Amino acid sequence: MPQQFDVAVIGAGPGGYVAAIRAAQLGFSTVCIDAWKNAKGKPSLGGTCLNVGCIPSKALLESSENFERVLHKFDDHGISIKGGEKNVVLDVPKMLARKDKIVDTFTTGITLLFKKNKVASMHGIGRFAGLLPGGGCTLEVVGDAGTERIDAKHVIIATGSVPRSLPGLSIDNRLICDNVGALSFPEVPRRLGVIGAGVIGLEMGSVWRRLGSEVTILEAMPTFLAACDEHVSKEAYRQFTGPLGLKILNGAKVHTVEPVGSIVKVEYEDKAGNRVRAEFDRLIVSIGRTPNTAGLNPDAIGLRIDTRGYVEVDERCRTNVPNVWAIGDVVRGPMLAHKSSEEGVAVAESIAGQHGHVNLDTVPWVIYTSPEIAWVGRTEQDLKQAGVDYRSGQFPFIASGRARALGETAGFCKMLADAKTDRILGVHIIGPFASELIGEAVVAMEFGASSEDIARIVHAHPSLSEALHEAALGVDKRTLNL
Numbered sequence: 396m397p398q399q400f401d402v403a404v405i406g407a408g409p410g411g412y413v414a415a416i417r418a419a420q421l422g423f424s425t426v427c428i429d430a431w432k433n434a435k436g437k438p439s440l441g442g443t444c445l446n447v448g449c450i451p452s453k454a455l456l457e458s459s460e461n462f463e464r465v466l467h468k469f470d471d472h473g474i475s476i477k478g479g480e481k482n483v484v485l486d487v488p489k490m491l492a493r494k495d496k497i498v499d500t501f502t503t504g505i506t507l508l509f510k511k512n513k514v515a516s517m518h519g520i521g522r523f524a525g526l527l528p529g530g531g532c533t534l535e536v537v538g539d540a541g542t543e544r545i546d547a548k549h550v551i552i553a554t555g556s557v558p559r560s561l562p563g564l565s566i567d568n569r570l571i572c573d574n575v576g577a578l579s580f581p582e583v584p585r586r587l588g589v590i591g592a593g594v595i596g597l598e599m600g601s602v603w604r605r606l607g608s609e610v611t612i613l614e615a616m617p618t619f620l621a622a623c624d625e626h627v628s629k630e631a632y633r634q635f636t637g638p639l640g641l642k643i644l645n646g647a648k649v650h651t652v653e654p655v656g657s658i659v660k661v662e663y664e665d666k667a668g669n670r671v672r673a674e675f676d677r678l679i680v681s682i683g684r685t686p687n688t689a690g691l692n693p694d695a696i697g698l699r700i701d702t703r704g705y706v707e708v709d710e711r712c713r714t715n716v717p718n719v720w721a722i723g724d725v726v727r728g729p730m731l732a733h734k735s736s737e738e739g740v741a742v743a744e745s746i747a748g749q750h751g752h753v754n755l756d757t758v759p760w761v762i763y764t765s766p767e768i769a770w771v772g773r774t775e776q777d778l779k780q781a782g783v784d785y786r787s788g789q790f791p792f793i794a795s796g797r798a799r800a801l802g803e804t805a806g807f808c809k810m811l812a813d814a815k816t817d818r819i820l821g822v823h824i825i826g827p828f829a830s831e832l833i834g835e836a837v838v839a840m841e842f843g844a845s846s847e848d849i850a851r852i853v854h855a856h857p858s859l860s861e862a863l864h865e866a867a868l869g870v871d872k873r874t875l876n877l
């Protein structure tokens with residue numbers, strides 16, 4: 396007789412593990428099935444985000460930012476290294492060990508959270524075996540020790556996403572890497588090539604550039620960071636190709652990628668149509684991610700997958716099969732950890748008969764470069780295209796006392812508000828701690844605030860949040876400190 400559960404979650408990334416905890420908190424007997432194994436071949440909860448995504452990348456971003464500060468920024472503060480920068484020593488294995496320790500702390504932390512919340516955990520590939528007569532599904536869990544069967548009244552699919560690659564190109568995670576290899580280069584490559592100037596390309600490119608690599612990013616699109624507000628992308632391009640020193644080539648068509656001995660040869664066509672040959676010591680391929688339904692056996696229950704590979708869901712994450720739900724990277728919407736987690740909570744609450752809902756219009760985006768980029772809501776080009784009448788306010792960090800004190804004056808805060816109602820439609824920030832500042836804008840938009848509301852709220856002085864306050868004043872053309 397298979398073990399019986401109220402809720403079975405497939406996948407223990409930020410979507411799945413959070414869904415499992417919330418389901419257990421709501422009183423359901425819950426199991427979370429996950430197939431991830433770490434580099435040591437051990438089960439490791441947390442999915443892409445904790446193992447090879449958000450957390451390790453941010454650990455390396457912080458380390459490389461500190462290295463950059465010691466080399467190039469401390470001097471301005473009157474702090475210098477005796478004997479000059481040649482005495483600054485970089486210990487890459489130690490940096491990687493610190494990152495791995497942070498990852499370990501969080502992945503083992505989920506095991507503890509599962510115990511505390513009485514979530515059963517099974518290691519192996521979860522796949523559908525069939526529908527149960529009274530609703531729900533039978534699942535098979537294919538683990539190292541064999542296959543187990545379980546029955547669950549509700550199933551939440553949270554199987555995440557996997558990196559996309561170029562046709563015919565094999566990723567060895569030695570010379571040609573996806574995010575997994577890019578987070579673990581054993582030494583700083585002299586010449587690093589990156590295909591794709593998206594979020595991973597820019598974050599990982601920044602890490603290795605700051606540590607000393609010469610970084611060339613080949614981007615197929617003619618425009619840079621097309622998803623961002625265009626003022627932000629322009630400023631980002633200026634900062635990344637200027638002070639940060641990334642070489643970003645837009646409109647580049649990659650023709651061939653060939654590992655030869657210890658290097659990678661890449662042939663591409665530049666935007667002027669010239670054939671260019673380049674050589675790199677390592678190459679990162681970061682051209683997007685695709686939803687992961689491999690191994691799920693969706694046909695066993697008639698689960699609908701759309702033409703792009705996403706599990707089809709409605710606005711409440713219900714699939715076409717009763718009692719089967721799907722959340723996170725494997726469904727429509729942004730591929731972000733916080734979006735996955737919130738959908739996990741919403742689905743657990745929906746199963747409990749509550750009204751679980753996630754507002755995809757106010758999901759914040761952050762790119763953890765230096766300067767950071769963060770936004771919520773609509774871009775100015777979006778509004779123009781949709782014919783929306785809007786007003787805009789902008790405030791540069793160079794006029795912020797706190798940014799000056801930090802020595803981080805690049806970038807600005809920008810607010811877009813409806814011309815008639817003054818409701819905030821979008822906030823776009825490029826600058827120091829944009830990742831933290833965007834929180835205020837998310838709350839404001841979620842509560843339907845107007846720019847006038849933010850303009851009338853007292854903001855601490857001196858703080859970076861004053862830049863958002865000034866941007867709000869700017870919507871009404873009454874900026875005070877510019």
Ligand code: FAD
Pocket residue numbers: 405406407408409410411428429430431441442443444445447448449450452519520521522553554555556574595687689690691722723724725730731732733734735763
């Ligand atoms: P995942 O985290 O992908 O987890 C899915 C889990 O399901 C995995 O453990 C997988 O092994 C398991 N699984 C799959 N199929 C099965 C099966 N059949 N049976 C059992 N288990 C299965 N997002 C942010 O918001 N902020 C960031 O800073 C950020 N940085 C990132 C940096 C990098 C380098 C990358 C690659 C991604 C980053 N992301 C970031 C995106 C974020 O990692 C994802 O949006 C998030 O992990 C998605 O969560 P998920 O739970 O949907 O899926």
Ligand code: NAI
Pocket residue numbers: 561590591592593594595596598613614615616647648649680681682683684729730731760761762763
């Ligand atoms: P991405 O979608 O952000 O960027 C991919 C880039 O590659 C695009 O600019 C695209 O035009 C380009 N591209 C596609 N095909 C190409 C080709 N053949 N040649 C050259 N360029 C090509 O994808 P990325 O960077 O792989 O990241 C995947 C996802 O992971 C992100 O979209 C995001 O959802 C998530 N992520 C989030 C982070 C964050 O929140 N800070 C950090 C890292 C990843």
